[in-house]
Amino acid sequence: MHRNLGFITPKGSDVYELFLIVKSGPSILGKISNVLGSKNIDILQVHGQVSEDKSIGHIIFYLEMAKSLASVNQLVEEMKAMDFVVEAYIEPKHEMLYESFMFPLYGYTSRVVLGNAESYATAINSLLETFGSAGEVILQNAGEAYGRQIIDLIRNALSEQFRNDMNVLLNNMKGYLRATGVAIADINVRDNSFIVKLSDTILGNKYSKVDYILIGIIRGAIESIIGKRLEVKDTRYDMDDKTIKFKLETFD
Numbered sequence: 607m608h609r610n611l612g613f614i615t616p617k618g619s620d621v622y623e624l625f626l627i628v629k630s631g632p633s634i635l636g637k638i639s640n641v642l643g644s645k646n647i648d649i650l651q652v653h654g655q656v657s658e659d660k661s662i663g664h665i666i667f668y669l670e671m672a673k674s675l676a677s678v679n680q681l682v683e684e685m686k687a688m689d690f691v692v693e694a695y696i697e698p699k700h701e702m703l704y705e706s707f708m709f710p711l712y713g714y715t716s717r718v719v720l721g722n723a724e725s726y727a728t729a730i731n732s733l734l735e736t737f738g739s740a741g742e743v744i745l746q747n748a749g750e751a752y753g754r755q756i757i758d759l760i761r762n763a764l765s766e767q768f769r770n771d772m773n774v775l776l777n778n779m780k781g782y783l784r785a786t787g788v789a790i791a792d793i794n795v796r797d798n799s800f801i802v803k804l805s806d807t808i809l810g811n812k813y814s815k816v817d818y819i820l821i822g823i824i825r826g827a828i829e830s831i832i833g834k835r836l837e838v839k840d841t842r843y844d845m846d847d848k849t850i851k852f853k854l855e856t857f858d
Contacts, residue, residue: 618650619672621700626685627693630656630663634690641684642669645676662692668699730819742818746838749822750829756782757830775831783823790824800828800836800854821852828854 628634635654642649648670656663671678678696685694734741760778761769768774780790794801802824821838829836834856841852 618648618668618670618700620670621650621698622669622671622678622696623699624667624669624681624685625693625695626663626665626667626691628663628665629690629692630660631690634663635665637688637690638665638667638685641688642667645674645681647671647674647676647681745818746822746825749819749824750826752819753823753826753828754830756823757827772831776828779827779831783827799856802850802852802854804850820850825854832856 626638635652639649649667650670651668652665654663654665674681676684682694682696685691730745733745737744756779757775760775760782764774764778776793780793783790790802790804792801792803804820804824821841825836825838836854837857839853839855841850843850
């Protein structure tokens, strides 16, 4: 199932962002939702995350205030009066398209960079036009370095018992790559090879030249997991189901 959690403000008539810093605990979201419901305020979207020590939570609500029974200021004061709320802020968002609360993005302690498919593909294609076949090697090498770094980040975040567990690392790699626009539909492990299928990627039909860096990312990540060098074989781009399929084999 695809989940649509973007960084664009939800559409509405009179949208506000309510940002709460709360003491972490059970039923907090329910208590806040009850207050909003009693004021006839519709929740368009909500994001929440607790601190690493689970003592503090940050919650952001996107609210439709058009038919609210409370003013914006009244709502903030009522939120602040709740014993588990540390801070409460609200600001209009009906004229703001792109969100600011999540920037700069971080994956654990590392900055994350966003770019849309068109800008990404333009940069890749420009490099290929400049360097020709040498650009393909550059892209795949760059992808490999990125893939190895991804596994290093995942290993550092995992508890020690899982740091060398191939299945755990592969599953976390899938999750990390989905966040960057690369969805691994399937990885089949067969003896000394990995059969990989990528789907729902950032490229789409007209960006197939981006394959080089994507394949490099997967290759570098899996090499880091198994501690062996891999060779890419049988690469093809399926125009019908929009997938990249390729094989990674260990060197003899």
